[in-house]
Amino acid sequence: MFLGTxxxxxxxxxxxxLPTDFRxxxxxxxxxxxxxxxxxxxxxxxxxxxxxxQIRQLPADKALALQxxxxxxxxxxxxxxxxxxxxxxxxxxxxxxxxxxxxxxxDTRIEIWDKEAFTAFMEQQKQASVKEALxxxxx
Numbered sequence: 309m310f311l312g313t314x315x316x317x318x319x320x321x322x323x324x325x326l327p328t329d330f331r332x333x334x335x336x337x338x339x340x341x342x343x344x345x346x347x348x349x350x351x352x353x354x355x356x357x358x359x360x361x362q363i364r365q366l367p368a369d370k371a372l373a374l375q376x377x378x379x380x381x382x383x384x385x386x387x388x389x390x391x392x393x394x395x396x397x398x399x400x401x402x403x404x405x406x407x408x409x410x411x412x413x414x415d416t417r418i419e420i421w422d423k424e425a426f427t428a429f430m431e432q433q434k435q436a437s438v439k440e441a442l443x444x445x446x447x
Contacts, residue, residue, distance in 0.1 A: 310413030313329070315423055317408055323392035323398050324409055325342065330418055333385055337380075338393060339381035341420050345429065348399045352417040356382065 310333065316324050325335075330350075339356040343349040351359065363374045381402075387393050395405065408423035421429070 309415055310418050311408065311415075311423050312413045313423070314334070314411050316409060316411055317321060318400070318405060319392070321394065322397060322405075323388070323394045324420060325391050326387065326393055326418070328391065330411070333420075337384055337386040338433055339382050340385050340393065340397060341378050342402060345419075345421075346403055346425055347412075347419045347421040348395060348403045348405065349414075350393070351416075352418065367438065 310330055312327065312329075314327055326348070334350065334352050338353060339351045340348055341351070360379060363371050363379065365371075366374065381388050381396075382400060383396050383399075383446065388429050399420075400406065403420070404421065404422045404425060406422070410421045410423045410426040412419040
């Protein structure tokens with residue numbers, strides 16, 4: 309399970325350090341692809357395979373759309389000796405990543421956001437979605 313949020317910097321080669329506990333849980337190699345919002349997501353091999361299988365079970369038109377969005381841009385990556393992971397240029401561009409980023413543990417996946425975009429997204433969530441969700445949970 310991936311938990312926690314931390315801020316990092318992309319280096320000039322588009323690499324970011326993932327927290328040690330995240331790297332330990334991911335193993336020696338894993339996948340990076342587009343996220344569900346304007347971010348990239350990191351998935352273990354097992355989680356990526358589970359996602360691929362779920363997509364295959366969908367009606368063809370829906371499966372194809374998700375394959376284009378999530379499967380085709382995916383890349384298998386491994387951290388270097390300093391724990392840095394290279395984010396492919398196309399994924400960085402599509403997610404608007406440059407400079408400061410926020411790495412977010414999201415249970416079964418990790419998201420990497422532009423820091424300012426993540427801050428704005430969280431403010432939006434606090435004002436709308438979270439209140440409704442808490443009411444449904446009766447918290």
